[in-house]
């Protein structure tokens with residue numbers, strides 16, 4: 608099986624994915640890390656030097672390669688991955704893939720993202736908390752149509768990492 612975690616930036620995909628993979632004895636792959644390793648450059652530098660369109664093209668290529676070749680993995684995606692280049696369709700058409708949307712509220716995302724902005728080119732320029740909340744609200748509204756196509760939706764607000772992982776194991780197995 609391939610368990611794919613999707614959701615907005617800072618929704619906990621990588622942290623939860625790593626714990627879930629360990630618990631299930633699956634390989635863990637973070638798509639952004641995979642891109643950085645293969646492109647030999649941090650995501651923020653890819654955005655800066657090659658542009659977002661190049662990043663989206665590579666993101667889609669690596670995602671489609673991974674889901675067609677790999678088995679028994681937990682794969683966490685960058686927040687934008689489900690929303691470009693028919694990636695969500697590819698996920699839904701992969702028989703052995705189960706996707707989960709880790710859903711967090713705007714307030715939770717703002718409080719986490721304001722501390723982690725530097726590494727995220729899409730929000731690094733936003734200066735105030737109100738500006739960040741407004742950006743996330745609009746962005747999430749657009750992206751929700753893709754995220755909500757996931758096979759499962761798990762709300763993460765007010766839950767510990769272990770509680771979320773337990774819920775995922777119960778939902779997925």
Ligand code: S3P
Pocket residue numbers: 614615616617639650684685686687688726727728729
């Ligand atoms: C992006 C999210 C990032 C990374 C890139 C673009 C997005 O990943 O892929 O900066 O479009 O939401 P995280 O969701 O892990 O922050």
